[in-house]
Amino acid sequence: xxxxxxxxxxxxxxxxxxxxxxxxxxxxxxxxxxxxxxxxxxxxxxxxxxxxxxxxxxxxxxxxxxxxxxxxxxxxxxxxxxxxxxxxxxxxxxxxxxxxxxxxxxxxxxxxxxxxxxxxxxxxxxxxxxxxxxxxxxxxxxxxxxxxxxxxxxxxxxxxxxxxxxxxxxxx
Amino acid sequence: xxxxxxxxxxxxxxxxxxxxxxxxxxxxxxxxxxxxxxxxxxxxxxxxxxxxxxxxxxxxxxxxxxxxxxxxxxxxxxxxxxxxxxxxxxxxxxxxxxxxxxxxxxxxxxxxxxxxxxxxxxxxxxxxxxxxxxxxxxxxxxxxxxxxxxxxxxxxxxxxxxxxxxxxxxxx
Numbered sequence: 001x002x003x004x005x006x007x008x009x010x011x012x013x014x015x016x017x018x019x020x021x022x023x024x025x026x027x028x029x030x031x032x033x034x035x036x037x038x039x040x041x042x043x044x045x046x047x048x049x050x051x052x053x054x055x056x057x058x059x060x061x062x063x064x065x066x067x068x069x070x071x072x073x074x075x076x077x078x079x080x081x082x083x084x085x086x087x088x089x090x091x092x093x094x095x096x097x098x099x100x101x102x103x104x105x106x107x108x109x110x111x112x113x114x115x116x117x118x119x120x121x122x123x124x125x126x127x128x129x130x131x132x133x134x135x136x137x138x139x140x141x142x143x144x145x146x147x148x149x150x151x152x153x154x155x156x157x158x159x160x161x162x163x164x165x166x167x168x169x170x171x172x
Numbered sequence: 173x174x175x176x177x178x179x180x181x182x183x184x185x186x187x188x189x190x191x192x193x194x195x196x197x198x199x200x201x202x203x204x205x206x207x208x209x210x211x212x213x214x215x216x217x218x219x220x221x222x223x224x225x226x227x228x229x230x231x232x233x234x235x236x237x238x239x240x241x242x243x244x245x246x247x248x249x250x251x252x253x254x255x256x257x258x259x260x261x262x263x264x265x266x267x268x269x270x271x272x273x274x275x276x277x278x279x280x281x282x283x284x285x286x287x288x289x290x291x292x293x294x295x296x297x298x299x300x301x302x303x304x305x306x307x308x309x310x311x312x313x314x315x316x317x318x319x320x321x322x323x324x325x326x327x328x329x330x331x332x333x334x335x336x337x338x339x340x341x342x343x344x
Contacts, residue, residue, distance in 0.1 A: 073294065075294075075313045075315065075333065076333075077249065077333040077334070078333070078334055078335070078336045079335065079336060080335050080336075081313050081335075111290070111319070111328070113285035113286075113287050113289050113290035114285075114287035114289050115285050115286035115287030115289075117285050117286050117287075118283070118285035118290045118291075118292065119290075120290065120317045120319075120328055120329060122245065122247075122329050122331075141247045141253050141331070142331070143247065143315050143317065143329050143331045145292045145315065145317060147283070147292075156283070156292055157292060157294050157315050159294075159313070159314070159315045159331050159332070159333065160331075160333070161247065161248075161249040161250070161331065161332070161333040162249070162250060163250070163251065163252050163253075164250045164251060164252075
């Protein structure tokens, strides 16, 4: 059961709309550019979050892998890190095999660097599934760091963990 | 035991020296500034990591709290998020109360944004302690996102999780 719960907890995506802008300007000559692009960058990340959620519903692990940078990492709770798109896609494929797999996410804040090439996204996630051993449910928190590679935002690091025992979880 | 192990896993710090620079320049007019400051920023973060490790050895939870941004967050495995320095310092104080508490960390990569106001730091950690219930040991991975507030790098988000069962851990 423990293993299943940990695999379940791995599912980390982003959703929601609450976004915080970087408003301070510590590097004078990049300020205007950052200010002009911040809204666009946030919108791009939000759109990617929406796409990510849809890809989960579609069980499209290959396309989810493409959301990550080539050297991106998923860092699942209770499992070793996976680096690189193919390893990441394989991890997602395995996770999503669980019956009744459901994963939702809510951003709490998105902070974009002044240069518009890095963003901190943190929030919460909720998971449930019905493996043969019985229903599992878990929830927790995540950090995703986005980097702009060329003109595209990609996931550089994706890490998450559980807040603890949840109703519906078997004792671990 | 589970609770103790999860609290143990919370100890997240940074150490080590392997650093990766951002070399691409996507925002032309911030490029020269970013290039000039990147080394300095990495050195500053590395120095903070060294300081953080020393503060752990000193069991100085108040000073550890000051390493975080005012709205910074520690996101411990198996526990709710703590936001703000006083809540974070209290969490560290409680964690470090364990007998024979030991925590080490190794950076795998540090990536600084072009504007030099945000950095992604990811790596590994190792923990051990000897509570009354018997020796515990755990290891895993972390992401720390640094932001430059004024002229100082501060921890905006600090999240980590275990790689799984380790030798010396009791069954959970």
